[in-house]
């Protein structure tokens with residue numbers, strides 16, 4: 001299997017953590033790809049020109065992080081996730097979307113993007129998502145799956161790229177973030 005990724009993509013990190021946690025570390029070839037560089041291999045694999053892309057052993061190129069996570073989970077023999085776990089995965093992906101959207105809008109349009117209608121909606125979404133996630137009872141589960149990895153990656157991406165957003169009052173999230181970051185899969189894939 002190949003994973004097309006870059007080092008700072010929260011989406012790619014969630015897919016890679018899911019692969020590592022599922023035991024596919026040895027089987028996974030990392031193909032570093034910059035979507036902003038019009039990389040030929042990435043464009044061929046994913047016409048949307050986004051990372052991550054997982055190329056299966058059969059040569060099927062899968063785009064979209066959630067679908068890649070589901071594929072890896074199933075390949076590892078994981079049981080279908082209960083609705084509460086899928087809900088958590090959606091909240092985690094929503095956090096990543098809003099945070100990454102904020103970062104990329106600032107990068108291409110400057111800080112004033114935060115004042116735009118869309119920018120303000122993204123920032124408000126981050127606050128609401130943090131509050132909702134802090135109430136989640138599924139975060140303290142011992143049997144982790146990609147829903148947890150998505151949330152932890154979303155939180156770590158906030159710390160990495162949007163440190164001015166202070167979520168330290170969300171004590172459940174702080175403890176969860178620390179617990180997940182201590183795992184080898186997160187240490188190996190740290191943002192840098």
Ligand SMILES: N[C@@H](CCC(=O)N[C@@H](CS)C(=O)NCC(=O)O)C(=O)O
Pocket residue numbers: 008009010011012035036048049050051052063064065066100
């Ligand atoms: N919905 C996609 C989003 C992936 C995404 O936006 N990846 C970013 C990197 S963090 C990217 O490749 N951006 C390039 C672009 O938007 O052209 C997913 O869930 O995988």
